[in-house]
Amino acid sequence: MTPQPTAASSPRPVLYSFYRSSCAWRVRLALNLKNIPFDTRPINLLAEQNKTPEYKAIQPFGAVPAFLEANSQGPALVESVAILEYLDETRPELPLLPKDPASRAKVRALVEAIAMDIQPIGSMRILKYIGKDKEAEWTSHFLKEGFSALEKMLEKTAGKYSFGDSVTMADLLLVPQFYNGIRFNIDMSAYPIMSRINSELETIPAFQASHPTKQPDCPPELR
Amino acid sequence: MTPQPTAASSPRPVLYSFYRSSCAWRVRLALNLKNIPFDTRPINLLAEQNKTPEYKAIQPFGAVPAFLEANSQGPALVESVAILEYLDETRPELPLLPKDPASRAKVRALVEAIAMDIQPIGSMRILKYIGKDKEAEWTSHFLKEGFSALEKMLEKTAGKYSFGDSVTMADLLLVPQFYNGIRFNIDMSAYPIMSRINSELETIPAFQASHPTKQPDCPPELR
Incomplete structure (x- = not known):
């Protein structure tokens, strides 16, 4: 097991994001549609902030988004569609998938x-x-x-x-x-x-x- | 709406597959793990059988796999992970995902x-x-x-x-x-x-x- 990054626990969910990333945008849309207040932690891809050891410990591909649940010490969840499915399972009001x-x-x-x-x-x-x-x-x-x-x-x-x-x-x-x-x-x-x-x-x-x-x-x- | 391809209804599910395709292999694994008998309908990618109008009406990207449910007239389901999720929802015994x-x-x-x-x-x-x-x-x-x-x-x-x-x-x-x-x-x-x-x-x-x-x-x- 590798050491986990120390994620500062936050009372609101945290989205590691780059404003222009289409994958981070997907998760932002789910959060906004489901009225889930969240904080954005910017990871500037152009400045290669996604390539730091700290961020790669969270997301080994160095990609955004990552999602840290409210009041969680981590690890943050990664991969946009996996996060969308998670949000839909934990916040089933205003569902993102039909029933059948x-x-x-x-x-x-x-x-x-x-x-x-x-x-x-x-x-x-x-x-x-x-x-x-x-x-x-x-x-x-x-x-x-x-x-x-x-x-x-x-x-x-x-x-x-x-x-x-x-x-x-x-x-x-x-x-x-x-x-x-x-x-x-x-x-x-x-x-x-x-x-x-x-x-x-x-x-x-x-x-x-x-x-x-x-x-x-x-x-x-x-x- | 485009006309649907006439899929011959079959008493067993049908997997449109190419033996070497890693995406078809994923679905085959789910079917075999869950003990679901199925028929294979080979689509030879090297012979470009995936580029025919008939197959592209089923899978517009011309990719394998596609999955036709037992006794269904179609349309076949497409995209491997979507099919895996479908199989896990419709055959929940021997689940492919944990509970929480x-x-x-x-x-x-x-x-x-x-x-x-x-x-x-x-x-x-x-x-x-x-x-x-x-x-x-x-x-x-x-x-x-x-x-x-x-x-x-x-x-x-x-x-x-x-x-x-x-x-x-x-x-x-x-x-x-x-x-x-x-x-x-x-x-x-x-x-x-x-x-x-x-x-x-x-x-x-x-x-x-x-x-x-x-x-x-x-x-x-x-x-």
Whole structure:
């Protein structure tokens, strides 16, 4: 067993986060939707604060988010979807998943399509390895391929939101990934279902409060 | 709504699979561990049977696995971890997750570390894009980085298996990923906890029956 990092116990849950990280954004959305007050502990990825021994003892991949439960000495929970499932199990009011197993599987399939088949390929550590000169070609190829497939999945599942007419876990992944698409100069109008759902979600106060530009560690010039 | 593919209803569940796919292997392990008889419908990725319009109507990313429930007209369920969660919810005997939410979150974090932070980066569609000449350097870099971080996570959670002394969902991802490591010529002895757990799991009959070389679509010369 390695020594555990000393996590200062806090009366509110703590989210280790970087304002622009799409994975931290997912968890922020769950916390805000479920009306769970929390504190943000910024981990500046651009300044490599995620590579310190202290942070790597919490999250060995050096990724955000990590989540420390209220009044807990740790260890903090890691991996965004695992944290979403945890929040839904411990705060079942305003559920993020439907009740019947087949519907839950369909929501989780949308979650996984974004979390495993789309997001990792455009993540910062991959792009660093690919190199600045090839970044645009790489992200264009894989994001377009991923968004096309996701749009096909949404044809079968979407109502007002990604799965029917209630906000689900899938929507918590869709909004940050849509934003990444724009950031990487993808023409998102090519994906009309995603675009419509994203616009619907943007009108919800918890989604507005979760936006990167509203976070304490967002540089003032980007607000 | 797009037209649904006509899935011939079957009295046993059907797994759309490719013998060597690590993601299909995860689901096969769950089915075998839970003693659920099923039929395999082979989708030969090397012959691009995953790129046909028929298969893409089932799985828009053209990935395996897909899972058709017994006596169901479809649509088939997709994305391996979503299918694992579904199987655990519908067949709760021999559970794949512990009972309390914090422990479940730790198992799911191991699952996600493999499913999102390690596996996708070495997947066939990425490697095809990277090109044969750069494949070895790419997989060596990212698999070693991923396995080192996973080993650190396992330091905190492992007992006899990945999480304590019972087989969990995390073990269903570990074994196929370990095999991928060997296939990509990674020296797996550098990861003693993973290696020990993998050896333990290899002694379990359900794990032996799930091995790629035991599948109906495995070429005879590889058995």
